[in-house]
Amino acid sequence: MNWLDTLLQGVLLGGLYALFAAGLSLVFGIMRLVNLAHGDLIVLAAFLILTLVSLLGLNPFLAASIAAPLMFAVGWLLQYHLLNRSLGKDILPPLLVTFGLSIVIQNGLLEGFTADSRRISAGALETASLQLGGVNAGLMPLLTFASAVLVIVGLNQLIYRTELGRAFRATSDDVVTASLMGIRPNSIFAIATGLAMMIVTVAALYLGMRANFDPTAGPARLIYAFEAVIIGGLGSLWGTLAGGVILGIAQTFGAAINPEWQILAGHIAFLLVLLFRPRGLFPRAVD
Amino acid sequence: MASLIETCGLMAAYRDFQAVLGVDLHLEAGETIAVIGANGAGKSTLMRSIAGVIANKPDMVLHRGEPIGAMAASDVVRRGIALVPEGRKLFPSLTVEENLQIGRYGRRVAGPWTLDSIYSLFPVLMERRRNPATALSGGQQQMVAIGRALMSNPEVLLCDELSLGLAPVIIKDIYAAFSHIRAAGAAIVIVEQDIAQALKVADRVYCMMEGRITLTGRPAELDRADIHAAYFGADTHELA
Amino acid sequence: MTTGFETMPTEIAAPPGWRVETRTRLSSIFAILSFIVVIVLAAVPFVMSRGVVQDLFFILTMLALAQSWNLLAGYAGLISVGQQLFVGCGAYALFGFVILAGVDPILAIPLAGLFAMLIAAPAAFFSFRLYGPYFAIGTWVIAEVGRLLFAQWKMLGGGTGTSLPREATKDMLGISLLQNLFGMRSAAAADALTYWLALALTALTIGFIYRLLRSKQGLGLAAVRDNETAARALGVDAHRLKIIVYLATAFVTGMVGALIYLQKARISPDAAFSLTDWTAYVVFIVVIGGIGTIEGPLVGVLVFFLLQNAFSSYGSWYLLALGALAIITMLFAPRGLWGLISSRTGWELFPVRRLLRGEPVLRDQKGGPNG
Numbered sequence: 035m036n037w038l039d040t041l042l043q044g045v046l047l048g049g050l051y052a053l054f055a056a057g058l059s060l061v062f063g064i065m066r067l068v069n070l071a072h073g074d075l076i077v078l079a080a081f082l083i084l085t086l087v088s089l090l091g092l093n094p095f096l097a098a099s100i101a102a103p104l105m106f107a108v109g110w111l112l113q114y115h116l117l118n119r120s121l122g123k124d125i126l127p128p129l130l131v132t133f134g135l136s137i138v139i140q141n142g143l144l145e146g147f148t149a150d151s152r153r154i155s156a157g158a159l160e161t162a163s164l165q166l167g168g169v170n171a172g173l174m175p176l177l178t179f180a181s182a183v184l185v186i187v188g189l190n191q192l193i194y195r196t197e198l199g200r201a202f203r204a205t206s207d208d209v210v211t212a213s214l215m216g217i218r219p220n221s222i223f224a225i226a227t228g229l230a231m232m233i234v235t236v237a238a239l240y241l242g243m244r245a246n247f248d249p250t251a252g253p254a255r256l257i258y259a260f261e262a263v264i265i266g267g268l269g270s271l272w273g274t275l276a277g278g279v280i281l282g283i284a285q286t287f288g289a290a291i292n293p294e295w296q297i298l299a300g301h302i303a304f305l306l307v308l309l310f311r312p313r314g315l316f317p318r319a320v321d
Numbered sequence: 322m323a324s325l326i327e328t329c330g331l332m333a334a335y336r337d338f339q340a341v342l343g344v345d346l347h348l349e350a351g352e353t354i355a356v357i358g359a360n361g362a363g364k365s366t367l368m369r370s371i372a373g374v375i376a377n378k379p380d381m382v383l384h385r386g387e388p389i390g391a392m393a394a395s396d397v398v399r400r401g402i403a404l405v406p407e408g409r410k411l412f413p414s415l416t417v418e419e420n421l422q423i424g425r426y427g428r429r430v431a432g433p434w435t436l437d438s439i440y441s442l443f444p445v446l447m448e449r450r451r452n453p454a455t456a457l458s459g460g461q462q463q464m465v466a467i468g469r470a471l472m473s474n475p476e477v478l479l480c481d482e483l484s485l486g487l488a489p490v491i492i493k494d495i496y497a498a499f500s501h502i503r504a505a506g507a508a509i510v511i512v513e514q515d516i517a518q519a520l521k522v523a524d525r526v527y528c529m530m531e532g533r534i535t536l537t538g539r540p541a542e543l544d545r546a547d548i549h550a551a552y553f554g555a556d557t558h559e560l561a
Numbered sequence: 562m563t564t565g566f567e568t569m570p571t572e573i574a575a576p577p578g579w580r581v582e583t584r585t586r587l588s589s590i591f592a593i594l595s596f597i598v599v600i601v602l603a604a605v606p607f608v609m610s611r612g613v614v615q616d617l618f619f620i621l622t623m624l625a626l627a628q629s630w631n632l633l634a635g636y637a638g639l640i641s642v643g644q645q646l647f648v649g650c651g652a653y654a655l656f657g658f659v660i661l662a663g664v665d666p667i668l669a670i671p672l673a674g675l676f677a678m679l680i681a682a683p684a685a686f687f688s689f690r691l692y693g694p695y696f697a698i699g700t701w702v703i704a705e706v707g708r709l710l711f712a713q714w715k716m717l718g719g720g721t722g723t724s725l726p727r728e729a730t731k732d733m734l735g736i737s738l739l740q741n742l743f744g745m746r747s748a749a750a751a752d753a754l755t756y757w758l759a760l761a762l763t764a765l766t767i768g769f770i771y772r773l774l775r776s777k778q779g780l781g782l783a784a785v786r787d788n789e790t791a792a793r794a795l796g797v798d799a800h801r802l803k804i805i806v807y808l809a810t811a812f813v814t815g816m817v818g819a820l821i822y823l824q825k826a827r828i829s830p831d832a833a834f835s836l837t838d839w840t841a842y843v844v845f846i847v848v849i850g851g852i853g854t855i856e857g858p859l860v861g862v863l864v865f866f867l868l869q870n871a872f873s874s875y876g877s878w879y880l881l882a883l884g885a886l887a888i889i890t891m892l893f894a895p896r897g898l899w900g901l902i903s904s905r906t907g908w909e910l911f912p913v914r915r916l917l918r919g920e921p922v923l924r925d926q927k928g929g930p931n932g
Contacts, residue, residue: 068694070642119892125693129640130848130891137841137884141877200423203414210374211410213394214403216427216473253836257705260698264691298709301702305687308699312690 039169044286046171048279049179050244053237054259055266055274056185057230063269064206064226065121067128071136073256075231078139079105079238080247081147084154094154098239102232109231114224121223136252143249154242178240182278185233186271192229202226254297261304267314276316280307323386325350325508326371326402326477331381331390333363333370340366342532348477353499353509355523357516359552362529364512365407368481371510372404373397384477398427403475407482407512409466411454418450420465424472432474433505439468442498460491467495471502478502480511484518496522516548528552583775583912591910602760606753607743614756618824620866621759625766625817626839627846627858629810632770635853636782637806638789640693642840643700644814646684646707647677649834651815652822653711659729661716666725667734670758670819677815680707681808689803701836708834722829730826755824762820766813771855774913778802783913786853837880848887851897855911860899 058072069075079101086097116135120127162173193199204212205222213219241247241255258281266277281300288299307315324347333341340363348354356364369375371382373394381390384400398404403424411420421436440447443464449457454465463483470478484492492515499522502509513519519526520540528536528551536543536551606614626644634640654676658669688699712720731747739750773779784792785799793799818839822828832838842865850861872879894901903909 062694066693068698070694070698116888116892126634126640126852127891127895129694129697130844131888133642133841133844134884134887134891138881138888141881141884144877145881197422197426200415200419201426203419204412204423207412207414208410210394211406211412212423214372214374214398214406215423215469216395216398217423218393218395253701257698257702260695261702264695264699294713298706301706301709304702305706308687308690 036169038167040286040290041283042166042169042171043175044283045279046175046179047282047286048262048275049175049182049282050237050240051258051262051278051281052182052275053178053185053233053240053278054255055262055278056182056189056271057233057237058256058259059263059268059271059274060189060233061226061230062263064202065223067117067121067223068132068260069117069135069227070129070132070256071139071252072234072259073254074136074139074143074252075105075109076234076238076241076255077247077249077252078108078143079231079235080154080242081143081152081249083235083239083242084152087154094156094239094243098235101238102235105231105235106228109234110224110228113227114220117227118220118223136256140249140252147249149248149250151246151248152242153246154239156243160243174240174244178244181236181240182275185236186275189233189271198225258300261300264314265304265307267317269318270316273314273316273318277314280315323383324348325352325385326510327383327386328367328371329381329383331367331370331377333366333375333377335363335366335375340532341370344529344532344534346527346534346537348508348510350476350508351503351506352524353503353511353522354525354527355519356510356512356527356529357514357519357548357552358529360514361531363532364529365481367529368404368407368479368510368512371397372402372479374404395427398473398475401428401430401473401476402479403470403473403477404479405466405470405481405483407485409459409462411462411465411469413453413455415454416451417446417454417457417465420454421446421450421468421472424469428473428475430474434471434474436472439471442501443468460487460495463487463491463495464498467498467502471507475507478507478509480509482512482514484513484515492518516552530554581915581917583915585909585912585916587908588910588912599760599764603757606749606756611749611752614752615824616866618752618756618759620862621756621763622817622821623842623846623865624858624862625759625763626814626843627850627862628763628766628770628855629813629817630840630843631847631852631855631858632773632806633810635847635857636774636779636786637803638786639803639807640697641688641700642697642836642844643684643688643702643704644810644843645834645836645839646700646704647681647811647814648818648821648839649704649707649711649830650680651677651818652828652833653714653717654815655819655823656717656723656725656828659725660723665732665734666729666823667754667758670816670823673819674812674816677818678808678812681811684811685804685807689800704834704836708830711834712830718829720830722827722832724828725823725826730823752824755820759817759820762813762816767855769809771911771913774855774911778805779913782806845883845887847897849890849897851899851903853896854899854903856903856909857897857899860902861897864898 054076058068062068082101082104083094083097086092086100087094090097117128117131120131156174159174163170164173164176193202201212201217201222204215205217205219209219262278262281263274264277265280266273266275281303284303285296285300289296326348328344328346331341331344332339344367356367358364366375370377373389373392373396377390379388379391383389384402389397389400412423415423418436421439445461446464446468449461454462457465467480483495496518511519511522523540525539526537526543527534528548530551536547602617605617630644651673654673655666655669658664658672659666664672684703688696688703691699711717717723730751733751733754735754736747736750739745739753740747745753774782781792781797781802784795784797785802789799818833822833846861846865847858849864850859851857868883872882890897
């Protein structure tokens, strides 16, 4: 096993997992909602990009930039008309509604696209690589990681430097007082979910180009996103990136020992973090 | 000519408890009125009802004659009615300046109150403007809370228990700012447990007990014994 | 530190002439009816076809799973989407005991339950470090770990699974008795045996849950569900209660899993640890029927069985409709079908509220009790 190579692969895989997790993290931070259909929404976005590519003959990146505003609309409508109704003091309704949503999306996709595995072809990009030090790094994973970093930087800018971001933080702190400022919580929640769906579209692009996906691929993506968030610690987007990287490294090392152990190795890393640092490795002070 | 704010038989609940049992009050432009009463009299519930935090029947709260009783808080503030909530309720994730800025989120109108004018009103906030708001002392936080409400340039400023938990010296400083706020044109409702302070600042006073108005009038016209009775209850033998 | 139960007030000592009880006339009638129903159900293998027996077996096992999940999520507030861990562990334990240790399958069932309970201890240790929705996903991850680990166990078939050898099931405890007494063929006898065990297990589970809810501990649970902080302030050991409920439901779920896979006689990791079969369907049953009541899952399992029979051939459309139905129910009828029924009629078949009954208030010269 080439240690450096495995390590690098793990770090770059972490970028993909951070992309899965960023949207989940954003939404939970603002409205304490964990969308159990998050993974399925990533798969939905992947199918949307695939459809745009095959229907319009577009380059995947272009297709993704068209899909992104469409997914924003999907997220906004979903939150405003469905999920907002389930929010309240009880944690059961949002959990069960999003669980039901997960099943609806998976089976809807199965009916629409059959259970066949798909891939978004990226042409030359799929095999292109770069020489970094002594190791060969795939261009695609590098792009994925770079996108993850860009997304996180962008989100942080939004949250800390804009008025919308102030409204996000205020709503997350105290939704009643936020409404005294003129913030309409239902709208803010919908915008947050819409934004999360745009990040999901980026994640879907790289997921689809990198590996095969099918309508039932959602739950596994949710689990990786969740593990990245927990390992990294709630409340910090850079923490989520770190969490994703650690998960990715655990998986690639597990796979290097025995390919059947890849996913299990990730779960074990998650459980270890849960055992020794239940609040994650880089938690935010306030929660 | 309709009052600026009028409540008609306002009934409101706090959790499971009927806290306001039929309150009629009115506020005219430029006035400062005080609502005094003991703990649990229903004063905060009254403020929250007017501000839209608590939903009531539409006709129970009128703004220039229009029913706003059922309106959500985010819409009430857009009409120019701003609440300084009990307990300050500053946003911990925002700095002092950001707390002030968020006050303008729903209602952005030209008016006397801007970041600069609020910093002149409360100079100590200027030095601390990049600190997290909850790192400030109680009195300073109260200033931020008032400033935050003023940023929307409201017609009506509702102040719920400004002096709660603050030292007398600080309370004096805060109330000293009131003359400037009045001068800038807002009508003010203050809710207070401190009777002396309330009588000093207000044009008219309402006294509440157990959800009802028990006394109203101008400070000069009110007798100490009457206030005492309206505040604590007519039959003081029962307290023994 | 008090143990939490002792500090709660003892049963109210009612003044003479008064009783504190939970029984109502409707519930007494229902109790008698259900007793009759159980007897009738027990007679089914003698009079009806194997198909009916298998259908009822399915209903009973899903009901047991649903009542357990309802206790966990509806009463203890532990919303787990990882109960398939215990179904799988119980099932694999049965196969392990039978194939590798030669234990009689019937005897292996309670052993499987114990194994599941053993697994529940570390599972709780990890998952209880998380809260709310994160707890839910945590239980799911732990179930996945279970699936992946058992898939590595080559002796029990690894990823593709294995079957129960015929010799093991042919000579189960009680089979020869049935063959001699009633002339049943061994396959029918095996079905009947597992069916009766399912009936017994389900009836006992419901009985246990009902007794629990009527007890002091049940009051404590209800208090924790309504307001954990206040309950703790009153001396209710919320943490301990939750662990006990978690372990108990793991025990029951493990036994149900063992029973189900004994009947199927074939196991694989993906099937035994399936989220869809052992969580999604169970959640659906409880939500549609009515969460937080014992009557709810009863209604839910019947509705589910009818839907399953009528529409499962439609594959994905059926599942999609189930998911949509769960969403609509949760948003517009959060207390489920039973909630709708009982809010109209006021019926309670398993009443847990304590009612004060007895003599009317005595009137003396001063008038009412307040003078």
